[in-house]
Amino acid sequence: MPISSQSENSVSSEAVRVRLKDVCKSYGAQVVLKNVNLQVEPGEIFAIMGPSGSGKSVLLRQISGLESPDSGEIWINDRHPDLSRADQTRVAMVFQSGALLSSLTVGENVGLFLEEHRLKSKKEIGRIVSAKLKAVGLEGVEAKFPSELSGGMKKRVSIARALVIEPQLILYDEPTSELDPVSAVTIGQEICRLRDTLAITTIMVTHDRDLVQGIADRVAIIIDGKIVAIGTPKEIWANQNRKIKDFLHINFKFDNTIL
Amino acid sequence: MFRKFGEMILLGLETFRALPLCWRHRKKILEQFYVMGNESLLMACILAIFIGGVIALQSGPVMVERGIASTVGGLVGLSLCKELSPVMMSVLAAGRVGSAIAAEIGSMRVYQEIDALRTMSINPIHYLVLPRVVAMTVAVPMLVIFANLFGWVGGALVSMGNPDINIPWRAYFNSLNSLVDIRDILSGVLKSVVFAVLIAVVSCYMGLQTSGGPRGIGKSVTQAVVYSLVLILIFDYLATRILMIIL
Numbered sequence: 382m383p384i385s386s387q388s389e390n391s392v393s394s395e396a397v398r399v400r401l402k403d404v405c406k407s408y409g410a411q412v413v414l415k416n417v418n419l420q421v422e423p424g425e426i427f428a429i430m431g432p433s434g435s436g437k438s439v440l441l442r443q444i445s446g447l448e449s450p451d452s453g454e455i456w457i458n459d460r461h462p463d464l465s466r467a468d469q470t471r472v473a474m475v476f477q478s479g480a481l482l483s484s485l486t487v488g489e490n491v492g493l494f495l496e497e498h499r500l501k502s503k504k505e506i507g508r509i510v511s512a513k514l515k516a517v518g519l520e521g522v523e524a525k526f527p528s529e530l531s532g533g534m535k536k537r538v539s540i541a542r543a544l545v546i547e548p549q550l551i552l553y554d555e556p557t558s559e560l561d562p563v564s565a566v567t568i569g570q571e572i573c574r575l576r577d578t579l580a581i582t583t584i585m586v587t588h589d590r591d592l593v594q595g596i597a598d599r600v601a602i603i604i605d606g607k608i609v610a611i612g613t614p615k616e617i618w619a620n621q622n623r624k625i626k627d628f629l630h631i632n633f634k635f636d637n638t639i640l
Numbered sequence: 641m642f643r644k645f646g647e648m649i650l651l652g653l654e655t656f657r658a659l660p661l662c663w664r665h666r667k668k669i670l671e672q673f674y675v676m677g678n679e680s681l682l683m684a685c686i687l688a689i690f691i692g693g694v695i696a697l698q699s700g701p702v703m704v705e706r707g708i709a710s711t712v713g714g715l716v717g718l719s720l721c722k723e724l725s726p727v728m729m730s731v732l733a734a735g736r737v738g739s740a741i742a743a744e745i746g747s748m749r750v751y752q753e754i755d756a757l758r759t760m761s762i763n764p765i766h767y768l769v770l771p772r773v774v775a776m777t778v779a780v781p782m783l784v785i786f787a788n789l790f791g792w793v794g795g796a797l798v799s800m801g802n803p804d805i806n807i808p809w810r811a812y813f814n815s816l817n818s819l820v821d822i823r824d825i826l827s828g829v830l831k832s833v834v835f836a837v838l839i840a841v842v843s844c845y846m847g848l849q850t851s852g853g854p855r856g857i858g859k860s861v862t863q864a865v866v867y868s869l870v871l872i873l874i875f876d877y878l879a880t881r882i883l884m885i886i887l
C-alpha cells in the first residue's frame with residue numbers, strides 16, 4: 382500500500398495509453414455506461430463532452446479505479462486501474478466538486494500525498510505546495526481552510542493537489558466549471574504546459590466549448606452513456622449527426638444569448 | 641443485517657492488522673485523543689458524581705436501617721467500578737464521540753473526500769479508522785478511571801450529607817477500601833476496552849458506508865449510536881461472564 386522505495390524503478394516517466402473495451406456500468410436497474418470503447422494515446426489531451434447526467438463522471442470513476450465496471454476492461458498501459466498499486470502508475474483525479482478535505486488547511490490538502498507517503502521533508506513539501514498553488518494562480522492561501530474559499534478557488538486547489546502527485550495520467554472532472562474566463566484560460570494553459578513539459582496524458586470532462594476547441598487533441602461526445610462520436614474538435618463540430626448537432630447547437634445558442 | 645456485522649468484523653480485523661502503523665500515525669491518534677477527551681471528560685465526571693450519589697441515596701437508608709451501614713461505601717464502590725462506570729462511560733462515548741465519528745466520516749464519504757484520499761493511494765482505514773479506534777481504546781478506559789474516582793466521591797458526599805444515611809467520609813472510604821479489590825477495578829477497565837473498540841469500529845463503519853447524500857449522514861449517525869448501545873449491552877454480559885472465569 383504505501384508507496385515503496387522501489388517506486389523509483391517502476392514509475393516510468395513515459396506517458397500512458399488508456400484503453401477502454403466494452404465498458405458497462407449500471408446502478409441497480411439504471412444502465413449508466415453502455416459499451417464504452419475508447420483509446421487515449423500517450424500525451425494526448427482528450428476531452429469528453431455530453432449532456433448533464435450522461436455518465437461522464439461515472440466514466441472517470443471507472444478509469445481512476447474508484448469503481449470497477451460491471452463488464453468490459455480498462456487498461457492503463459498494460460495494467461488495470463488499481464488504486465492500491467499507485468507505485469506503478471500514478472493517476473490523479475480532479476473531482477467535479479473539488480473534494481478537498483475540509484478538516485485540513487489548503488496547504489495540508491495540497492501536500493497530503495507527499496506527507497502521508499513520507500516522500501519529502503517538511504520544508505520541501507512547503508516549497509512544492511507553494512509552487513503548485515502558484516501554478517494554478519493562487520498565492521498565500523496555504524493557511525486557509527477549504528470552507529473559506531470560493532468554488533473556483535477550491536477547484537484550483539484541487540488541481541494543485543493533483544499536480545503534486547506528479548501523475549502520468551490526470552483525470553479532470555470539469556476543471557473550469559466554476560472559473561471566470563481568465564482563470565479558465567490560465568488552467569487551460571497549465572494543462573497544455575503539463576502535457577508539453579511532462580508528457581502527461583490528460584482526460585478531461587468538460588462543458589467548456591472554448592477549452593475543448595483551444596487545447597483538446599480529440600473529443601468524445603457521450604450521450605446517455607454511449608459514445609456517439611470521437612474525433613478532433615474540428616471533425617466533431619462539423620459532424621452532421623442530429624443528436625450531436627443538437628447538443629453543440631444548444632451550446633452555441635446559449636453562448637449567443639449571453640454575449 | 642448479518643452482512644453489516646460481517647463487514648464490521650472485517651473492518652475491525654483490517655484495523656487490527658494496521659496496528660503496526662500506529663507510530664507513523666501518532667500525530668493523528670493524539671489529535672483524536674485530545675478531541676475525545678475534550679468532548680467527554682467534563683461530562684463524564686459530572687455524570688459519575690451523580691451516579692455514585694444516586695446509588696448511595698437508593699441503597700444507603702435501607703442498609704443503615706438493617707445495620708449494615710459499614711458496607712455502603714463498598715457497595716457504591718463495587719457497583720461503580722465493576723459495572724456502572726464502564727457501561728455508562730461507553731454509553732457516553734457512543735453518544736458523544738461515536739456519533740461525531742460517524743458524522744465526520746459520513747460527510748467525508750458524501751463529499752467524495754474519501755474518494756480523493758483513495759486516488760492519492762491513501763488507505764482510508766489507515767488514515768481515518770485506525771487513529772480513531774486507537775484513540776478511543778485509550779480514552780474510554782481513562783474515562784472509566786475518572787468516573788470511578790468521581791463516582792466514589794459522589795457516593796461519599798451523599799452518604800455524609802443525607803440525614804438518613806449519615807456515614808462519615810472516613811468510614812465510607814474504609815468500607816470501600818476493604819471491599820473493592822484491584823481486580824474489580826481491572827475487570828471494569830478491561831470491559832471498557834472491549835466497548836471502546838466496539839464503539840469506534842461501529843461508528844467508523846457506519847460513517848464509511850454512508851450513502852444517499854447529506855441525508856444519509858443523519859441516518860448513519862443514528863445507526864452508529866443504536867448499534868453501539870445494543871452491542872455494548874450484549875458484550876457487557878459476555879465480557880462479565882468471561883472475566884468472572886479468568887479473574
Ligand SMILES: Nc1ncnc2c1ncn2[C@@H]1O[C@H](COP(=O)(O)OP(=O)(O)OP(=O)(O)O)[C@@H](O)[C@H]1O
Pocket residue numbers: 408411413431432433434435436437438439440477
Ligand atoms: N452512485 C450512484 N448511484 C446511482 N446512480 C448513480 C450514481 N452515480 C451516478 N449515477 C447516475 O448516473 C448517471 C450519470 O451520472 P454522472 O454523474 O456521470 O453524470 P455527468 O455526465 O457527470 O453529469 P454532469 O455533467 O451533470 O456532471 C446519472 O443519471 C446518475 O443518476
Ligand SMILES: [Mg+2]
Pocket residue numbers: 437438439477554
Ligand atoms: Mg459529472
